[in-house]
Amino acid sequence: MTPHGLRRPLIAQLLDDYPVTHAGLRLLLQPFEARVRLLERPSDPDVVLYEPARLSTSQRLRLRELQTLPHCVQVAYSWDDRQAHHPFIGKHVPVTQLVARLEELVRQRRRSEEEHTPHLAGPKLSPRESQVLALVGQGLTNIEIGERLGLSINSVKTYIRSGYRKIGVNRRSQAVSWCLQHGLIGGE
Structure with missing residues (x-):
């Protein structure tokens, strides 16, 4: 950059x-x-x-x-x-x-x-982490996220893990809730 x-x-x-x-x-x-x-x-x-x-x-x-x-x-x-x-x-x-x-x-x-990127107390989400978490928030599976973004399943899992760590959640349901609260996903 x-x-x-x-x-x-x-x-x-x-x-x-x-x-x-x-x-x-x-x-x-x-x-x-x-x-x-x-x-x-x-x-x-x-x-x-x-x-x-x-x-x-x-x-x-x-x-x-x-x-x-x-x-x-x-x-x-x-x-x-x-x-x-x-x-x-x-x-x-x-x-x-x-x-x-x-x-x-x-x-x-x-x-x-x-x-418009949510600012956190910890490190900021990368654009790819935000993108992957937004798709998690929309209810897509890891496989669906990989297909949509052209990523391997291992890459998707890596982005999810690092995103979860940065936003302080451990489960998918918590991530969905966090995404909704922080405007990472909205009504489409």
Whole structure:
């Protein structure tokens, strides 16, 4: 992480069914690969770009899946600047501005995440611990959490153990109660 809370390089995903779009954006971002890397299907992206007018069913499902990542920014990326989606970046924007705007959106999300992360007397939960505990609070099993987040069952158990230790609970029912009390999960 940099002093501004950004992972370097930012990990980006483009949801678009056209290979030429992926190739074009990858080529445009190549000079900025130290700042932004475009990957096919990262498990933990910082930002996902999508064309709102052409979302396939699988892309809609992927967007929904990425909404469980508290730090992932979803950005409408389109030629049609009349889009009502927010945040939005037009495809006509020069690549230097695109990179700067992606960095700023991720910085804003991280600041917002820090403001809304429960502060404890002990160490603060990592973003992944918060994410896993939120899914525990929603009633998902360890296997379901692993499948949703692309983690091994052992990784899920590790995040749960460290999260439980930090919030001072020993059982799943206590963790669910803690999540509800501290706003880690809400009505969806």
